[in-house]
Structures are given as structure tokens and as C-alpha cells.
Amino acid sequence: MSSHAATQPTSLPVLEARNIAKAFGPVEVLTDISLTIQPGEVHAIIGENGAGKSTLMKLLSGHLQPTRGSVAMDGEDITLAGPVDAEHRGLVLVHQEILLAPHLTVAQNIFMGRELKRGLMVNDREMNRLAAEAVRKLGAEIDPTTTVSRLSIARRQLVQIARALQVPHRVVIFDEPTASLTPYETEALLKVIRNLRDQNVAVLYISHRLPEVGAIADRITVLRDGKLIATRNASELQPVDMAKLMVGRDMSKLYPEREETATRETMLEVSNFDVPGYARDASFTLRKGEILGFAGLIGAGRTELLEGIVGLRAAHGHVELNGKPVKFHSVRDSMAAGIVYLSEDRKGKGLLLAQNLRMNLTLASLKKFTKGPLIERKREEQGLDKAIAEFDIRARRRDLLAGQLSGGNQQKLLLAKMMLLDPSIVIIDEPTRGIDIGTKEQIYKFIADLAKAGKSVIVISSEMQELIGVCHRILVMRSARIVGEVTGDAMTEDEIVVYATGVKTNEAELYSTGTA
Amino acid sequence: MSDTQPNTDTRGFARKLADIDKTAVAPFLALAALFVLGALVNPSFIGIDNLLNVLTRSSFIAIIAVGATFVISAGGLDLSVGSMSALVAGIMILFLNSTAIDGDYAMLAAGIVIAIGVGAGAGLVNGAVTTIGRIEPFIVTLGTMAIYRSVTVWLANGGSIAMKSSEMRNLFRPVYTGTFIGLPIPVWIILAVGLLGAFILYKTSFGRHVIAVGSNEDVARYSGIHVNRVRAMTYVIQGICVAIAVIVYVPRLGAATTTTGMLWELQAITAVVIGGTALKGGVGRIWGTICGAFMLEIVGNIMVLSNFVSEYLIGAVQGVIIIIAMLVQRTLQRKG
Numbered sequence: 001m002s003s004h005a006a007t008q009p010t011s012l013p014v015l016e017a018r019n020i021a022k023a024f025g026p027v028e029v030l031t032d033i034s035l036t037i038q039p040g041e042v043h044a045i046i047g048e049n050g051a052g053k054s055t056l057m058k059l060l061s062g063h064l065q066p067t068r069g070s071v072a073m074d075g076e077d078i079t080l081a082g083p084v085d086a087e088h089r090g091l092v093l094v095h096q097e098i099l100l101a102p103h104l105t106v107a108q109n110i111f112m113g114r115e116l117k118r119g120l121m122v123n124d125r126e127m128n129r130l131a132a133e134a135v136r137k138l139g140a141e142i143d144p145t146t147t148v149s150r151l152s153i154a155r156r157q158l159v160q161i162a163r164a165l166q167v168p169h170r171v172v173i174f175d176e177p178t179a180s181l182t183p184y185e186t187e188a189l190l191k192v193i194r195n196l197r198d199q200n201v202a203v204l205y206i207s208h209r210l211p212e213v214g215a216i217a218d219r220i221t222v223l224r225d226g227k228l229i230a231t232r233n234a235s236e237l238q239p240v241d242m243a244k245l246m247v248g249r250d251m252s253k254l255y256p257e258r259e260e261t262a263t264r265e266t267m268l269e270v271s272n273f274d275v276p277g278y279a280r281d282a283s284f285t286l287r288k289g290e291i292l293g294f295a296g297l298i299g300a301g302r303t304e305l306l307e308g309i310v311g312l313r314a315a316h317g318h319v320e321l322n323g324k325p326v327k328f329h330s331v332r333d334s335m336a337a338g339i340v341y342l343s344e345d346r347k348g349k350g351l352l353l354a355q356n357l358r359m360n361l362t363l364a365s366l367k368k369f370t371k372g373p374l375i376e377r378k379r380e381e382q383g384l385d386k387a388i389a390e391f392d393i394r395a396r397r398r399d400l401l402a403g404q405l406s407g408g409n410q411q412k413l414l415l416a417k418m419m420l421l422d423p424s425i426v427i428i429d430e431p432t433r434g435i436d437i438g439t440k441e442q443i444y445k446f447i448a449d450l451a452k453a454g455k456s457v458i459v460i461s462s463e464m465q466e467l468i469g470v471c472h473r474i475l476v477m478r479s480a481r482i483v484g485e486v487t488g489d490a491m492t493e494d495e496i497v498v499y500a501t502g503v504k505t506n507e508a509e510l511y512s513t514g515t516a
Numbered sequence: 517m518s519d520t521q522p523n524t525d526t527r528g529f530a531r532k533l534a535d536i537d538k539t540a541v542a543p544f545l546a547l548a549a550l551f552v553l554g555a556l557v558n559p560s561f562i563g564i565d566n567l568l569n570v571l572t573r574s575s576f577i578a579i580i581a582v583g584a585t586f587v588i589s590a591g592g593l594d595l596s597v598g599s600m601s602a603l604v605a606g607i608m609i610l611f612l613n614s615t616a617i618d619g620d621y622a623m624l625a626a627g628i629v630i631a632i633g634v635g636a637g638a639g640l641v642n643g644a645v646t647t648i649g650r651i652e653p654f655i656v657t658l659g660t661m662a663i664y665r666s667v668t669v670w671l672a673n674g675g676s677i678a679m680k681s682s683e684m685r686n687l688f689r690p691v692y693t694g695t696f697i698g699l700p701i702p703v704w705i706i707l708a709v710g711l712l713g714a715f716i717l718y719k720t721s722f723g724r725h726v727i728a729v730g731s732n733e734d735v736a737r738y739s740g741i742h743v744n745r746v747r748a749m750t751y752v753i754q755g756i757c758v759a760i761a762v763i764v765y766v767p768r769l770g771a772a773t774t775t776t777g778m779l780w781e782l783q784a785i786t787a788v789v790i791g792g793t794a795l796k797g798g799v800g801r802i803w804g805t806i807c808g809a810f811m812l813e814i815v816g817n818i819m820v821l822s823n824f825v826s827e828y829l830i831g832a833v834q835g836v837i838i839i840i841a842m843l844v845q846r847t848l849q850r851k852g
Contacts, residue, residue, distance in 0.1 A: 312737070312738065330740075331737065331738060331740050332740040332742070335740045341738070343738055345734075348732070348734055348735075349732075349734045349735055349737075349738045350735060350738065351735060352728060352731040352732050352735050352798070353732070354731055354732075354798050354799075355727070355728075355731055355798070359724065359727070359728070363724070363728055363735075363736075363739045363741075364739040364740055366721045366724060366725075367721070370720075370721050373720040373721060373722065374719055374720060375719060375720065375721055375724060417739075
């Protein structure tokens with residue numbers, strides 16, 4: 001893709017990737033990436049899952065060594081021996097996951113491994129004072145003697161950033177820092193980043209949330225399939241253009257053509273359903289042939305509500321299936337009634353990673369492959385043949401373990417496993433998390449085909465675009481309640497966010513106010 | 517213990533060799549190595565009589581360890597098997613000493629049924645407390661280990677429980693000393709238990725569920741498997757295996773003492789682990805386990821036949837073996 005080069009700032013770049021490449025075994029995951037980061041600049045790296053963003057970050061922060069090419073600081077090639085070496089040079093990585101000791105205090109976490117001492121004793125008073133100051137610099141007030149486990153995720157993240165910034169820093173790398181934040185918390189974080197920029201710190205910002213990237217970045221580099229596609233000034237790129245560059249094709253073709261497959265017949269009716277601690281007073285209906293979406297922020301209770309309905313969690317409320325009241329005491333009951341639930345946690349709850357494909361495929365429907373107590377191996381093999389063909393599962397060899405498949409093929413295997421139960425209602429939680437774009441398209445088509453075949457589908461997703469692309473109707477949850485329903489032309493990200501956050505505002509406006 | 521790859525082989529053969537699950541083969545290679553070592557130390561070791569003798573003596577641990585393979589494959593652990601053996605043996609002998617039923621054969625048959633019932637019940641206690649009470653199996657079976665042992669000591673009044681009737685002893689003795697088509701009966705029993713265990717674990721849906729639960733309990737639950745039922749059932753199988761071992765053990769000495777079954781849990785778990793079953797669950801190898809039990813007895817036998825190490829140190833050697841087996845297993849898994 002031809003790119004008109006972004007205007008190169010004139011000062012010497014503080015950090016530079018020079019034709020950097022990384023291979024794991026024979027597979028090159030990053031090819032010839034060159035980019036520069038200037039002091040006082042926010043440089044965003046965007047790309048789909050698997051585009052190589054995280055690998056690039058790890059190369060630039062000393063967690064990985066490049067196979068080819070080099071990293072340069074202030075114009076000179078350097079070799080980063082490891083993350084500690086990188087920190088000594090002023091390169092700081094703020095991890096995506098929260099890496100704090102939950103039972104220690106804020107101050108103890110911020111100074112962990114570099115405690116201030118007075119003689120043999122740790123100097124708690126001084127550390128508390130400095131910790132409070134460090135957190136205040138980030139625009140928050142947190143008592144430094146609070147234990148971390150009592151803080152919200154957003155505040156923990158602030159503590160983590162405060163900890164990272166204890167090291168003298170010239171370049172700060174943020175790896176998907178807003179993945180679990182609400183829009184307000186995100187805005188607070190962006191303020192912190194603008195602050196850093198004003199102090200002439202260079203910031204590298206990894207994200208796949210395009211509106212916030214547009215709001216914070218000075219320059220944007222797009223990665224796709226391990227290659228650098230373009231580096232542009234942020235002012236030249238609209239989120240739509242960013243998406244096109246990331247995906248490499250027109251996004252509109254990703255989703256199958258919407259067909260009005262939903263009938264008037266009610267399949268499932270849930271009323272006044274409670275999952276203690278997670279969902280309250282939920283009521284909704286699902287029609288035959290309908291694809292119903294569940295939107296909401298992480299922690300809104302979507303997964304827990306549906307796990308409660310299928311009998312995976314303690315819950316109470318009224319459920320009618322085909323007009324008849326039902327009570328699912330365990331997931332076996334709901335499976336027998338023709339409802340399957342595919343967990344968002346594919347690796348932890350969906351598949352046995354250490355077992356082969358055959359065993360995984362037949363696990364939930366073993367009865368179909370047995371004669372008396374005996375498993376008929378041959379029928380299992382035939383079932384696997386069929387599943388591989390039908391779901392396009394790409395495995396180098398049949399005897400691979402499920403854990404050796406790519407995320408996309410694992411999802412297809414999980415689909416195949418659950419479809420063996422011949423369900424009439426399919427609930428898919430985060431159907432495309434961690435999956436490449438090609439497989440996403442296949443899965444969307446598969447969902448549409450299910451509806452066409454007269455089955456009802458519930459899709460839970462944090463990707464609003466995905467819900468808008470595949471669903472007939474979307475329910476939005478916030479703080480354990482279903483707070484809104486959007487259908488037809490009203491299915492827009494703005495409309496969903498209004499409900500998900502509980503305010504009459506939209507994301508883009510929220511970000512733009514921050515710069516005022 | 518590593519497989520040797522000659523330079524002359526073709527690529528296809530090398531790949532086939534690399535494809536073999538090394539953790540499955542390792543115990544049998546180790547057994548072969550022990551045979552060589554034993555023969556070198558003392559030629560009489562390799563004699564058929566000695567080997568059958570060793571195999572017979574390994575039968576208690578082999579049979580118990582088959583049960584332990586189920587428990588451990590499902591991600592559990594049972595430390596109570598030694599105490600349970602003593603308890604089952606004690607109750608069985610107490611029953612045989614009573615004159616509840618007329619006729620020795622009927623009495624013996626009833627004794628066997630009672631032994632199996634007590635074993636299954638003791639196993640069910642372990643299974644129910646771990647699953648319904650949601651307590652770590654390590655703690656539960658540590659508790660029942662003390663309970664079963666202590667009840668045995670109480671039943672024996674601090675001494676031993678011996679079979680009184682000599683007719684009954686003579687009737688029962690062949691179960692341990694007798695032969696059938698040239699093989700000692702305990703060896704036949706090992707084979708039968710092994711075949712049945714392998715059949716259940718590898719060929720039935722229950723066996724598949726055991727592996728699934730041990731591999732990842734959450735995935736099993738989300739797949740609609742009765743996780744608790746499967747788990748509890750593995751402890752019942754363990755209890756039944758203990759009872760079968762006791763049925764072979766009682767005719768040997770005709771008595772249960774306060775030290776009967778002492779440290780059998782250590783040996784059973786060792787046999788399972790050196791047999792290639794993963795201690796974290798999800799992999800079960802019945803024949804590997806039996807091979808492991810045989811190896812433990814062979815090591816003891818070699819120590820007796822040689823003068824290198826005092827036979828009093830046999831426990832230490834077995835302890836070393838389990839640690840080495842874990843190291844080997846981990847290394848092989850990392851490569852595989």
C-alpha cells in the first residue's frame with residue numbers, strides 16, 4: 001500500500017526501530033519494521049489481533065531480541081539485554097495486565113523491589129509520601145496505605161502506571177491500556193498521557209480502539225500481518241480510514257448480508273431472572289431464527305446472566321422454552337433441552353488444550369459415539385472428518401492437540417463440538433476474540449447460516465461493530481441490568497454507548513472534550 | 517532412559533520415532549534397564565522363579581496403584597490407601613473369624629464381598645467429602661488415613677487380628693500361593709485388574725470423562741459432565757482395588773496388624789508416577805502403572821541380591837526413584 005509519508009519531525013528520534021524483524025522458529029511474525037518516536041510525541045501503533053503489535057512492543061522494551069534489524073536510541077544502535085536494561089536507559093513498558101500484589105498497599109506496590117530504607121528498616125513514611133505524590137501527578141487521589149485488592153481496575157492501572165514511572169523515563173510504552181476501562185476512566189488516562197507528552201516524554205501507545213487513538217495520537221503507525229502498512233499524521237486519518245488500513249479491505253464485506261430470518265415465533269422467554277451478584281431482574285425474549293446481541297462493558301454481567309440461564313451458575317427466575325416453563329439445574333439440563341453455550345474463555349472452559357481434536361470434539365455428545373458403555377473409535381474418527389470438512393478446521397495433522405491449533409481453529413472446533421448436540425438455541429460468548437480476520441468472516445457467516453436454518457442465536461460481544469454487523473436486535477447491559485434495546489437503524493455504536501455507560505453522550509464527544 | 521536414534525535411519529523412521537510419546541515408553545525402557553542391571557548384579561535375578569516371585573510380591577501395590585491411576589488421572593489424590601488396606605483386612609478377618617454363615621466356602625465368598633463393600637464404602641467417603649465438601653483431596657485423605665488406621669488399631673486392640681480357623685486359612689491360602697497354567701494366581705489377578713482398568717479408562721465414556729475432568733475440570737463441567745460424580749467414582753474404584761489387593765494379601769500372612777499397609781500410599785503413588793501418569797491429571801497409563809509397581813519391587817529385589825546398599829534403605833531408594841521419575845517426566849514433556 002502506498003503511503004504518503006508523514007511529516008518527519010526534525011529533532012533526533014529518541015527511539016527508533018531500524019528494519020526490525022522477529023521470527024519464532026520458521027515463522028516470521030514481524031517483517032522489516034522501521035519507525036521513529038520523537039520526544040514529546042504520542043505515537044500510536046494500531047492493528048488487528050495478531051498484527052504484531054505486542055511483539056513490536058516487546059522488541060522495543062527489551063523483552064525480546066530482534067532476529068534482524070536493530071533498535072536505536074538517540075540515533076545510535078543499541079542492544080537491549082532485557083527489560084531491566086531497557087529501564088536503565090529510560091524505556092518503560094506499562095503492561096496490559098495488572099501486575100500488582102493484591103494484598104500489599106499502594107505504596108508497597110509502587111516501591112516493590114526498590115524499597116526505600118532507613119538503616120535495616122524500610123522507610124514506610126517516606127514511601128507513602130512519595131507514592132501519594134506519584135499518584136497525584138497522574139491526576140488521582142489514592143490513599144497510599146490502601147491495599148490494592150480494594151481498588152477498582154482503573155485505579156489499579158493508575159497505580160501500575162505510577163509504579164512504572166518511578167523509573168527515570170524518556171519513552172513510555174502503553175500496551176492496550178484502556179482494554180478494561182470505562183470511557184470516563186479512559187479519558188482520565190488520556191489526560192495522564194497528554195501530561196507526559198507536555199513533559200517532553202515520548203509515548204508509544206498501542207490500541208485497537210480507533211476513536212481514542214484519533215483523540216490522543218500525533219502520529220499513527222498501522223501494522224497488518226506483521227508488516228508496517230503506513231505511518232501517517234493523526235490529523236490525516238479518520239477512524240474509518242484507520243480501520244481500512246488495519247483490515248486491508250473494505251470492512252463492510254466482513255459481515256454477511258443481513259437477512260430477516262427472525263420469525264414471530266418466540267423460542268425463549270426469560271423473565272425476572274436473577275444471577276446473585278451479577279444480574280438482576282433480567283427479562284427478554286428470543287425468537288426463532290433471530291440473532292440477538294448482548295452489548296455492554298466488561299463486568300456488566302452479560303456472561304454471568306447467560307451462564308445463569310443455562311444452569312452453569314446459581315440463579316433464579318422464570319424461563320420458558322417454546323412456551324413451556326423450564327428449570328435448568330445444571331448445564332446438562334439445558335443441553336438436553338437444545339440450548340448450548342460457548343464460553344468466552346475458549347482455552348479455560350471450552351477445550352481441553354492438552355487433549356487431541358477427536359476427544360475434544362465428542363466430549364459433550366459422547367453418547368452419540370457409544371454403544372452401551374463402549375466408545376466407538378471409528379465413529380468418532382468419522383465425526384472428526386465431518387467436522388474438519390464442515391467447519392473448515394485447519395490442522396496440520398489430525399493427531400494435534402487442541403492447544404496447538406490457532407485461536408480461529410480452536411473456535412471452529414468448539415463450534416463443531418457444540419453443534420454435535422444439535423441445538424435449537426446457540427449462545428456464543430465473544431465469538432471472535434483473538435481470531436484472525438479471515439476466520440472472523442467465516443464465523444459471522446456461520447452465525448447467519450444458523451439463523452437461516454431456523455435456529456436462534458445469542459451473541460455476547462464487547463466489539464460493538466461485530467454486534468451491529470451480525471445481529472437483528474441488541475440488548476445492552478449495564479451494572480447487572482438490561483438497560484436498553486436497539487434495533488434496525490438505531491443500531492449504532494453511539495446508541496449502544498449511551499445505554500452501556502448510562503449517559504446521554506457518545507464516545508467521540510467525550511474524547512474531544514479532553515483536549516479543551 | 518532416552519531413546520537412541522541411529523544415524524543410519526531414514527527421515528521417515530526418525531520422525532516416527534520422534535512421534536512416539538516418550539512418557540509412555542519411558543517406564544518400559546526403565547524396566548528393561550533394571551533387568552540388565554539385575555542380571556549383571558546377580559545372574560539368579562533373571563531366573564524365571566525369582567521374577568515370578570517378585571511379580572507376585574508386587575501384586576498388592578500393582579492392584580492398588582491401578583485404582584490410584586484413576587484417582588490421579590482425574591486430578592485427585594488418595595493418601596489413605598495404606599490405612600484403608602489395614603482396615604479392610606481387619607474387618608474381613610474379623611468376619612471370617614465369626615461363624616455367621618455355615619460352610620467355609622460360603623463364608624469365604626461372603627468375606628470377599630464384605631471386603632469389597634468396605635473398600636468401596638471407604639472410597640466413597642473419600643470421594644464424597646472431597647466433592648461435596650469441596651476440600652482438597654490431599655487434606656481429606658490425610659484425615660481418613662488417620663481415621664482408617666486408628667479404627668484398625670482399635671479393632672485390633674493395639675495388637676493384630678489373625679485368622680483363627682486353620683481350615684479357613686488352608687482354604688484361602690492358594691489365592692496367594694497357588695498357580696494357574698504356570699502363573700501364580702496373584703499375577704493373574706494383576707492381569708485381570710489391569711485389563712479391566714485399561715478397558716474402563718480407555719474404552720468407556722466413563723474413562724473418557726475421568727481424563728476430561730483431570731485435564732480441565734471447568735471444560736468438563738461446561739461440556740455437561742457430572743464432574744463430582746466422576747471424581748467420587750474414581751475414589752470408589754480406588755477403594756475396590758484396595759479390597760482386591762487385601763483379598764490377595766490376607767491369605768499371605770493370615771493376619772492384619774497395626775502396621776499393615778504402612779507406606780503403601782507412597783509406593784502406589786510412586787508406581788503411578790513412574791508409570792507415566794501425570795500427577796496434575798489428564799493422562800492415565802494403566803500398564804505403565806503396573807510396570808512401575810513391578811519396578812519398585814525389582815529395585816528391592818536387586819538390593820537384597822546385591823551387597824551394594826543395605827536393604828534397610830529401600831524406602832530411601834524408592835523416594836529417590838519418585839523424584840527422578842518426576843524430573844524425567846518433566847524433561848520428556850518439555851521436549852515433546
